[in-house]
Amino acid sequence: MRRHGVLEARTDRNTAVWMRLMLVAFVANGVGPFGLKVLTMQGLGAYQSQYLMYWYLGGLIFALAALRLNKTGVNGREILLGAAMGGCSLAGQSFTAMALAKGLPGHIAFPLTTGGSLFLVALAGIALFKERIGPFGLCGVILGVASLVMLSIS
């Protein structure tokens, strides 16, 4: 009998769909931050806050178009979770910037935030949502964290 988590996990799972959507997320999420690099290389690094504002605006324009296509409204739970997620996203980025501004080197700050968040989220998945990771998945997680830490310090 499947053991349910503290928060019950959904069972309508399809690996092929998961892989396709994760590949889209992987590529699109990877392209997203490259604009900041282009901005810096154009000598416009002083406009990072304004860039972030327009970056979120672009994201919102697409999200509203998707929402309209889906013909769905929003409910109270989605409003609260959206606010929490938006706050967490901005807090993560702002606190990283503040840590760097206080003189903490990037080769310490980035591996700690990236590797650490991967570890904590995996831990939450196992402890809170009762997810199971097999031996291949565990090796994948270890190699992935190693890769991200190496990218952060290279």
Added chain:
Amino acid sequence: MTEGYFYTILALLGFSALGVFHKLADTLKCRPAPVNALLYGWSLVFVMLTLYFKADTWSAPGIVPGLAIPFGISASIAILAFQAGIRHGDIATSWLAINLSSGIPTIASILVYHEPVGMKRAIALCLIPISMALLWKDKRDAEARRA
């Protein structure tokens, strides 16, 4: 420096909570499109408030929105796909899959700006597809066990 570590821990908690909220949204049956729209809507409000309280200017050269908006759209596509994908997978492995995309701006910097590759970067970039393949294999095995 100690203050720097303190802010790093807060950043770590912020990013980790974001991952957990993504899974929580799915568990509580929130739909991907509204979650994505509200995530970006609220983030925009928070950034505008930050700019207002920092008394920073909102205006920027035309190239700034010209660059930011398409890259923001790309990131929004990523969050929508990620939120829809979580329904079919675990947060532990999905969060890693989306975070591994850090390799893409690195490859783009190497190709576009001819940044040096270096041994560490080369190994790290090689590990990304291996890690993704292992995650896919793990998911396929788990699906076979459930069938």
